[in-house]
Amino acid sequence: MLNKYLAFPLAFCALVSSALAANHVVEQKGKAFSVKSLNVKVGDSVEFVNADPFNHNVFSLSDIKTFDLGSYPQGQSKKVVFDKAGQAEVECAIHPDMILKVEVSE
Amino acid sequence: MNKLKNILTACAIAVAGSVGAAGPAELLAHADDMTWLLPGVPYPTENAPTPERVELGKKLFFDPRLSADNSVSCATCHNPVLGWADGRATAKSIQGKDLQRASPTIVNAAFNSIQMWDGRKKSLEDQAMGPMESMVEMAMNLNRLFAWLKSDADYAAAFAAAYPGEAIDDKTVSKAIASFERTVISNNSPFDRWLRGDANAMSASQIRGFRLFTDENKGNCAVCHQAPNFTDNGFHNLGLPSYGAPEPDVGRYAIKPIAVLKGAFKTPTLREVARTAPYFHDGSAKSLMEVVEHYNKGGVVRKDISPEMRELGLSQQEMQDIVAFMQALTSPQINLALPELPY
Numbered sequence: 001m002l003n004k005y006l007a008f009p010l011a012f013c014a015l016v017s018s019a020l021a022a023n024h025v026v027e028q029k030g031k032a033f034s035v036k037s038l039n040v041k042v043g044d045s046v047e048f049v050n051a052d053p054f055n056h057n058v059f060s061l062s063d064i065k066t067f068d069l070g071s072y073p074q075g076q077s078k079k080v081v082f083d084k085a086g087q088a089e090v091e092c093a094i095h096p097d098m099i100l101k102v103e104v105s106e
Numbered sequence: 107m108n109k110l111k112n113i114l115t116a117c118a119i120a121v122a123g124s125v126g127a128a129g130p131a132e133l134l135a136h137a138d139d140m141t142w143l144l145p146g147v148p149y150p151t152e153n154a155p156t157p158e159r160v161e162l163g164k165k166l167f168f169d170p171r172l173s174a175d176n177s178v179s180c181a182t183c184h185n186p187v188l189g190w191a192d193g194r195a196t197a198k199s200i201q202g203k204d205l206q207r208a209s210p211t212i213v214n215a216a217f218n219s220i221q222m223w224d225g226r227k228k229s230l231e232d233q234a235m236g237p238m239e240s241m242v243e244m245a246m247n248l249n250r251l252f253a254w255l256k257s258d259a260d261y262a263a264a265f266a267a268a269y270p271g272e273a274i275d276d277k278t279v280s281k282a283i284a285s286f287e288r289t290v291i292s293n294n295s296p297f298d299r300w301l302r303g304d305a306n307a308m309s310a311s312q313i314r315g316f317r318l319f320t321d322e323n324k325g326n327c328a329v330c331h332q333a334p335n336f337t338d339n340g341f342h343n344l345g346l347p348s349y350g351a352p353e354p355d356v357g358r359y360a361i362k363p364i365a366v367l368k369g370a371f372k373t374p375t376l377r378e379v380a381r382t383a384p385y386f387h388d389g390s391a392k393s394l395m396e397v398v399e400h401y402n403k404g405g406v407v408r409k410d411i412s413p414e415m416r417e418l419g420l421s422q423q424e425m426q427d428i429v430a431f432m433q434a435l436t437s438p439q440i441n442l443a444l445p446e447l448p449y
Binding site: 031053054055057059061068070071073093094095096097 | 219225339414
């Protein structure tokens with residue numbers, strides 16, 4: 001019975017929290033990320049748009065987030081949600097001079 | 107006033123005439139091409155070059171006593187008369203066995219933001235001890251090395267002059283070798299002179315080759331061999347036949363286990379490339395024409411191949427032009443005085 005009463009507020013909170021989460025767009029252009037560092041909140045997503053006429057990759061092997069978005073061509077984008085607080089270093093595996101530091105805060 | 111006007115007009119005609127004599131506009135470098143001119147040689151603030159550091163580094167670079175049996179120096183695989191490489195398909199171990207990868211040239215390595223075919227070392231300082239520590243390269247016992255360098259009066263004095271107050275250890279040995287390597291620079295090739303305004307420095311074929319090299323719809327070479335040092339410091343699988351072996355060399359993937367890096371190797375500089383045959387990390391191409399033919403086919407082994415590899419559809423003449431352009435990337439040999447090794 002208690003669960004029934006709790007279920008609605010919890011679902012509502014989750015909905016509100018996801019509605020409040022922001023999406024940050026970062027471009028990959030001229031073999032560089034459009035910003036060198038980015039501050040986001042837990043739950044925010046970062047969308048990586050390839051604006052170069054060749055393939056880029058996006059990956060991170062950081063403690064708070066490990067992912068590999070693969071490689072994709074110009075015009076395509078892929079998104080990743082940062083769900084833990086801390087620091088993440090995001091790179092392009094093909095072009096290791098491309099580095100983005102993401103600071104994720106509560 | 108009219109007289110002045112006439113003089114100015116005459117000057118303008120003379121200037122226009124001299125430009126015309128140098129060649130049609132398509133044979134001249136454009137403003138956009140200037141991105142290919144190399145900047146000054148970068149160096150870390152903690153290891154600014156001095157004549158003493160470069161001289162010490164040169165001694166160490168050419169001294170075979172830095173190897174286990176006094177048989178191999180840095181210059182054995184990075185030989186100045188072989189484009190600072192070794193002319194072999196793949197390097198030879200101190201035990202005389204063929205290794206898996208070619209010795210890369212050290213020409214313009216000072217400009218690289220990442221070192222080695224698989225990028226496992228970042229800077230020249232990070233890289234310098236690697237071959238001495240490798241049991242198949244110089245196989246040196248480092249404790250023995252530093253003890254000997256300290257006990258040798260000439261070396262001890264050279265270290266004191268280069269790095270006063272610092273120990274003779276892996277840090278100072280690395281810094282000295284890196285300082286010498288930063289003097290191995292190619293920036294005065296026909297291509298460089300053409301960029302700087304000498305319209306006759308490159309032949310018409312070489313200029314056509316440069317345009318094909320940078321044209322995304324033709325050679326598309328500059329997508330990886332980018333300005334100014336002909337490298338993106340990046341990693342690509344070129345679809346070489348050797349990647350079809352049962353257990354191929356996975357290259358960068360062994361360092362960073364990211365799928366796109368399977369069989370990917372670092373883009374080498376092309377400066378001095380005419381002096382560094384054979385080509386590719388496995389030494390599988392004997393000539394520059396074989397290299398261009400490989401790219402024209404779009405590679406051989408499709409597994410894990412870079413998405414930038416595609417059939418190019420270049421004609422024989424176009425391929426010859428690109429080869430001719432790469433031959434315009436050779437600078438006059440640097441004037442290298444032999445080092446005095448302590449004995």
